[in-house]
Amino acid sequence: MELRHLHCFVAVAEELHFGRAAARLHLTQPHLSRQIRSLEVELGVQLFTRTKRQVQLTDAARVFLEDARRLLAQAEQAIQTVKQAARGEVGQLRLSFTGAALHGVVPALIQAFRERYPQVELTLQELCTVEQVEALRLGKVDLGFLHPPLTEQFLRLEPLLSEPLVIALRQDHPLAERSKLPLQALANEPFILHPRPEGPHLYDQFLGLCERAGFRPRVVQEVAMHQTVIGLVAAGIGVALIPASLQELLRSGVVYRAIEGPAPQLPLAAAFRPDQGASVLQVFLKVVREFVPPNLADPAECLPPIE
Amino acid sequence: MELRHLHCFVAVAEELHFGRAAARLHLTQPHLSRQIRSLEVELGVQLFTRTKRQVQLTDAARVFLEDARRLLAQAEQAIQTVKQAARGEVGQLRLSFTGAALHGVVPALIQAFRERYPQVELTLQELCTVEQVEALRLGKVDLGFLHPPLTEQFLRLEPLLSEPLVIALRQDHPLAERSKLPLQALANEPFILHPRPEGPHLYDQFLGLCERAGFRPRVVQEVAMHQTVIGLVAAGIGVALIPASLQELLRSGVVYRAIEGPAPQLPLAAAFRPDQGASVLQVFLKVVREFVPPNLADPAECLPPIE
DNA sequence: TAAACTAATGCCTGAGAGGCATTAGAAATT
DNA sequence: AATTTCTAATGCCTCTCAGGCATTAGTTTA
Numbered sequence: 001m002e003l004r005h006l007h008c009f010v011a012v013a014e015e016l017h018f019g020r021a022a023a024r025l026h027l028t029q030p031h032l033s034r035q036i037r038s039l040e041v042e043l044g045v046q047l048f049t050r051t052k053r054q055v056q057l058t059d060a061a062r063v064f065l066e067d068a069r070r071l072l073a074q075a076e077q078a079i080q081t082v083k084q085a086a087r088g089e090v091g092q093l094r095l096s097f098t099g100a101a102l103h104g105v106v107p108a109l110i111q112a113f114r115e116r117y118p119q120v121e122l123t124l125q126e127l128c129t130v131e132q133v134e135a136l137r138l139g140k141v142d143l144g145f146l147h148p149p150l151t152e153q154f155l156r157l158e159p160l161l162s163e164p165l166v167i168a169l170r171q172d173h174p175l176a177e178r179s180k181l182p183l184q185a186l187a188n189e190p191f192i193l194h195p196r197p198e199g200p201h202l203y204d205q206f207l208g209l210c211e212r213a214g215f216r217p218r219v220v221q222e223v224a225m226h227q228t229v230i231g232l233v234a235a236g237i238g239v240a241l242i243p244a245s246l247q248e249l250l251r252s253g254v255v256y257r258a259i260e261g262p263a264p265q266l267p268l269a270a271a272f273r274p275d276q277g278a279s280v281l282q283v284f285l286k287v288v289r290e291f292v293p294p295n296l297a298d299p300a301e302c303l304p305p306i307e
Numbered sequence: 308m309e310l311r312h313l314h315c316f317v318a319v320a321e322e323l324h325f326g327r328a329a330a331r332l333h334l335t336q337p338h339l340s341r342q343i344r345s346l347e348v349e350l351g352v353q354l355f356t357r358t359k360r361q362v363q364l365t366d367a368a369r370v371f372l373e374d375a376r377r378l379l380a381q382a383e384q385a386i387q388t389v390k391q392a393a394r395g396e397v398g399q400l401r402l403s404f405t406g407a408a409l410h411g412v413v414p415a416l417i418q419a420f421r422e423r424y425p426q427v428e429l430t431l432q433e434l435c436t437v438e439q440v441e442a443l444r445l446g447k448v449d450l451g452f453l454h455p456p457l458t459e460q461f462l463r464l465e466p467l468l469s470e471p472l473v474i475a476l477r478q479d480h481p482l483a484e485r486s487k488l489p490l491q492a493l494a495n496e497p498f499i500l501h502p503r504p505e506g507p508h509l510y511d512q513f514l515g516l517c518e519r520a521g522f523r524p525r526v527v528q529e530v531a532m533h534q535t536v537i538g539l540v541a542a543g544i545g546v547a548l549i550p551a552s553l554q555e556l557l558r559s560g561v562v563y564r565a566i567e568g569p570a571p572q573l574p575l576a577a578a579f580r581p582d583q584g585a586s587v588l589q590v591f592l593k594v595v596r597e598f599v600p601p602n603l604a605d606p607a608e609c610l611p612p613i614e
Numbered sequence: 615t616a617a618a619c620t621a622a623t624g625c626c627t628g629a630g631a632g633g634c635a636t637t638a639g640a641a642a643t644t
Numbered sequence: 645a646a647t648t649t650c651t652a653a654t655g656c657c658t659c660t661c662a663g664g665c666a667t668t669a670g671t672t673t674a
Contacts, residue, residue, distance in 0.1 A: 001385065002311060004310050006661085018620075019619090027663070028664055029620080030622070030664080031663045031664070034622090034623095034661095034663090041394075043386060045390060052671050053670080055621085056619095058586060059398045059586065060389050060398070061391035062392075063389060064385065067381070067385035071381055074378055078378060083351065085370035086350075086365075086367040090365075091369075098659065239392055325651070326651065334633090336652075337632090337633080340653060340654090341630095341632090341653090342631085344653090358640070358651095359638070359651065360641060360653090361640090375640070511651085616674080617674070619670105620669100620671085621647090621671105623649090625665090626664080627665105628661100628664105629659075629660105629662080632657105634655105635657105636654090636655080639650100639651090639653100639656090640651085641648100643646100643649085
């Protein structure tokens, strides 16, 4: 039995007339007669009672008709679905992102993609940059939002943006009066930083900028979670560096101040394996590129030299 | 696209090896390669990435695989179902029955059929004999349990049984003391009967028997529903004739007594149109025949002559 | 009785299902 | 580096069957 037979059967069952059914199928009536006959023989079931003048469905055919219609519709649907899948509009995509990426363009980007391609099943996972590189290497993740630069060569990067870090201060801190702070002003402050392994480049970049400003920062606490960092600032343990977009993590008693002069920059990029031809990934990347701010044309910009 | 292509696709997708897949399908590997290629061309979708050495599914193929498996399983199922339907094990059957048939073998018969052929959808409807004949004529009912004889010729009858009628009396009626009553004993009793149009044969049979016993019964009430008849007996309005199997319609204050000598008989038969080839009907009839008591071998027995 | 309608039959053609032998590129082995 | 092995693809063949046209054979209508 082939789908062709089902098409023939449904047409005859609906028209109850071999001639009209054949016209509908763009076949000749004799051929259609034979198709139906061969289907009946194969099934071992009589589907129509035909007199020379009229055609009737048997009870078995009535039962079969429902199944046949459903099968044909589902076959049609399957064809549409696989075409969509080939265009990357159906399927699954495993994403990862750093905690810092959670508060910038990334959520908006993911939401936009979700709306445009609702049939793509997204898996989301928060991982730090190094964990993401490993997950991408192992093929456990298709695309990661992480913070360059990377030493790994097997990943391709799609730079998204580079945002300056700002200083988080307790509200009653003397420096909070000023709207902008040069790094030197922080020479004697106790710092709360992210652990170096979680973002070695940012860590070293900051130390380099401090050195250029003539001091070595006093680190009193190393904490991974941004929430915790800000909590410690609120508790007066020290001051902290926070990506600008994380200022939306409001907390009473904490204020944010921009850094005057060369500020540490936290670049954000989408990383993926170029060898993965997954078309869902390609579609996602197109959306990613829409969200790249125009001033990022030159990726060099997002990584100010630190000497 | 034909089911054949789906079979090929699923085999290759599961084996990830054209040679093994071809063996499974009892095809040659070159032909299978071409089938897959033609499917890909028709869909406009690449399903496999093949190097000379290994075969991999594309993302689109993974999506398609689920649909293809489901389609093949459902096609197989549809074939089984239509075969069952042809054997009369699937489908629908519209039954009708008189009120009297509701209390004898008919419910047990229907239940037995239900258990044996759960995939046949039964429609049940209570109609009197003449209504059933009309419904059968119009094709609104496939089989009816009714009371012969019929004047109509277009129906075939399958006699089921013939049961004697018994007398329903109020418990405190003087005649209730005897265990059997000759008809003559009822010569002066007020009778509650079913209206003649609902069962003309039974009505006339009873009148005939009374006449032979030397009296003409005094009918005080004509009521259709058995429940109501018995209610009237309990109320002391009169005595009534009830099919023996309806004695299970117990009601305090009412007793039943057999008739001595020739008793009116209510024959029950299954009636259907022989021109309806519906195999569900044939299967049902087989069950009906199992429920015919052996002493009914000669259908003449169930209709004692009334002169 | 003739005409119209309609499913089935007979016969033909060409596409393609399916087979066999072989090629060609990759991986494993020597 | 050379050889062998493995495996998908190609070339070419046959023969079935999808599908067409002309016709037949019942049935209904005029």
